[in-house]
Amino acid sequence: MPRAEHSISREDISDNALKVMYRLNNAGFQSYLVGGCVRDLMLGMQPKDFDVVTNATPEQIKGLFKNCRLIGRRFRLAHIVFGREIIEVATFRGHHEDGAKDNLSKASEHGQLLRDNVFGSIEEDAERRDFTFNAMYYNVADFTVTDFANGRVAVARREVDLIGDPEVRYREDPVRMLRAIRFAVKLDMTITPRTADPIRKLAHLLNNIPPARLFEETLKLFLSGQGKDTFLALLDYGLLEPLFPQLVPLLKDSNSKEMHFILQVLANTDERINNDQRVTPAFLYAAFLWYPLEEHAQKLQAEAGLNPHDAFNIASGDVIHRQVQRIMIPKRFSTVMRDIWMLQHRLPRRFGRRAFQMLSHPKFRAAYDFLLVRGQTEGGELLELAEWWNSFQSAEPGKQKRMLTALRQKEGGSGNSNKGKPRRRRKPAQAKPQGSKDA
Ligand code: ATP
Ligand code: MG
Secondary structure, three states, rough: OOHOOOOOOOOHHHHHHHHHHHHHHHHHOOOOOOOOOEEEEEEOOOOOOOEEEEOOHHHHHHHHHOOOEEEEEOEEEEEEEEOOEEEEEOEEEOOOOHHHHHHHHHHHHHHHHHHHEEEHHHHHHHHHOOOOOHOOOEEEEOOOEOOOOOOHHHHHOOOEOOOHHHHHHHHHHHHHHHHHHHHHHHHHOOOOHHHHOHHHHHHHHHHHOOOHHHHHHHHHOOOOOOHHHHHHHHHOOOOOOHHHOOOHHOOOOOOOOOHHHHHHHHHEEEEEHHHHOOOOOHHHHHHHHHHHHHHHHHHHHHOOOOOHHHHHHHHHHHHHHHHOOOOOOOOOHHHHHHHHHHHHHHOEEOOHHHHHHHHHOOHHHHHHHHHHHHHHHHHHHHHHHHHHHHHHHHHOOHHHHHHHHHHHHHOOOEEEOOOOOOOOOOOOOOOOOOOOOOO
């Protein structure tokens, strides 16, 4: 497509991406914008980043830019760093000799690395891309767009359509199923029948994807501002089950409290993202696993005779352990998840200094937000408790005192509205073991 036949103007392209392409061209290499940025520009949307491809090898790219870092495990790539903006530059990829897959297990990761760095022509590079609208190449040297897979038709019809035979492409890389859903929701498009049909049958292939890659993908799925709609579409296509096997059995009934709770958390997260407020995956994962945790803790109490406190602690560990078999959760997030959960059992206990200690806990705010959605979901005492904390945290010291006095009177002096909640059982005083440090 010559310039007159498409809507992409240089003004919509990042200056840094233009600089990178001009420098590559001046050194005698080809260079193109490709992928999401060309697609988004054709849709009249603002791209979130600009990716460049070239026939220069990573070493040749490095030789041209002093602000260049070579990175990548699955693919070797060049990052050209301009302050906060990074322009990713990849070398055209060629076909794998033996049709090697991106999704092979750890055992083959060594070989995978070599095979993923087979370089090729622009035609081969286009064939390896996933959806037709992701294989359009913009050339700043002559302002043309080369559309290898009829992406402009997909854009005009607002259709998500895989390049090649969908079943083959999903088997090569099952993450493409997640990407199909993500783009359909994000771009407000429909998935063509041929691209949608194999998904339910092949959803289980996501079990073969390394948990670390799935962690990255789930961030894109749930923390891009359309998490709620994406979640519902994934559930509909049977793609949630391999990601969250402990949760999905609890979502059979779309009117259940579990469903209500998760959709509310996702809606709140979307709103925060769309208002540029901070979000953490820890909160989302804590929410996805909250009801599985409660169920498991109750089971441990009933079947193993554990006290509520121990049952809850052990269940927290178990539930996280099972989840990370599917999706890796970095320690810095799982620690916060456990804090949020543990604080759910401390929030009802407000007697004396405890209420003030709670306010200064670093995770108070997250725990309170979590409690609020639980209250909105379940109503009753939980909602009252959330409302109490809402008033208490913003009250002046005098009012806070009066709230605590009122609470003590209401609760008959126990100050511990903790009925039915796990509580650490008082241990009888024990002699310190010999040789203990503070003995
Ligand atoms: P976004 O706007 O979300 O970044 P994107 O299409 O740019 O969307 P990226 O993950 O940045 O998505 O990938 C850039 C390009 O690389 C894609 O447009 C596509 O051409 C190609 N690509 C990415 N992942 C795959 C995959 N799993 N299989 C084939 N091609 C892929
Ligand atoms: Mg991109």
